Amino acid sequence: MVETRERVSVAAKAGVFWGCYIPALQPFAEAAFRLILDDLGLSLSDVRGIACCPSPFMFKILDYEYWLETARANLDAIASDFRAIVTLCNGCWDSLLHARDLVENPPEVLHIAEFLIGLRNALLKRIQTPLQNLRVAVHVGCKPRSKPSLVDAIHELTALTGARIVNWRTAKICCGYPLFLAKPDEALETRVRVKVEDVQQVGADAIVVVCPACFMLLERGQLVLRRKGLRQTTPVLHLVELLALALGHKGQEIGLDAHAIKPKALLESIG
């Protein structure tokens, strides 16, 4: 169990904002986070009665003020029940964080990596399957780049699993999600293909992301590109999935078999 003081400060007043993509398209990320919470002896309530965060990309384009007002309304609803809110999505984190200035006594808005890095010692004690055979490329996404401590936390949590983080030239380049809204073919060719081929060149076994939009583009994008000459595919993992594996959970338990690109070889290398 996590130390009593840490548990009270984190669990009793925190909720999880799951967003749209994870419950609808990437339930394995939700499963992985729930397994991590169980291992830590934490119980976070789901936030209910809220709307889409809303998507900072599509809604900022259409109406910036509408985007901000909807995020404010969400945070206002959250504030009555929670002192802190955890998101597994860069987009939800960005939307809710922007709304903090507009809400009286706003809850703390925590990115999943900010939340988990506060529990690093508890996580470290529970590592059962160090992933030292794994070489991973970390893609932090666009929004965390505005907060260097968050970028560091994402890397530290990845390293905590035992996996080796590779250096790759196009690490900082966007996954292509915003461009995909406007020019899908260009986004796939000039962002996804370039990044995936770079990852494969440095010999990484997987791409680790902290955002469901990045996950979708980098994974599903590869399926489209495979029909357009991409020679091999590389599995994409959400950071919480990597942590759940290191905590000793099996791929099937997390739901890795539901990935569009099955991380079969990766699971075999873990043993």
Added chain:
Amino acid sequence: MLSEERTLFHDPQLCSACGFCAIVCAYRHYGTLDPDRGRIHPLLSLELPDLVAVSYCSHCKYAFCEAACPSDPKAIYRDPATGAVCIDPIRCIGCRSCVYACPVSAPRYIPELHVSHKCDLCGGDPLCVKCCPTGALQYLPRNEIRRLVEAS
């Protein structure tokens, strides 16, 4: 005072070449998501992915585009409220002199409309800055920009 005027500043170290600035700009001004219609242009070089360049207007104190504009009265003028160097599409004759005069070709020619267009700072509240996901784009006083550039 020019030093108190604010203009765009782009940090190439922070930029991820997401292209969102061009998309929001195109939608704000033309109602299209086509980033080629934006008035700001991220340039991703795969040889130097760590440094993403963005072509955008600096609203120069002595604007080459304004000097080169041959129409009479000039189609390029400075907005007194924001200091932005703007193109009046009614007066523009589509000669592209501004495109060639600008050192970074910030004005772009639109063949369908037969006019050139460029950044107008959204009237002093640039949407690209508000929407930039990494914080690479900022709207800062010129003296602050100078300090940042010199420090880098």
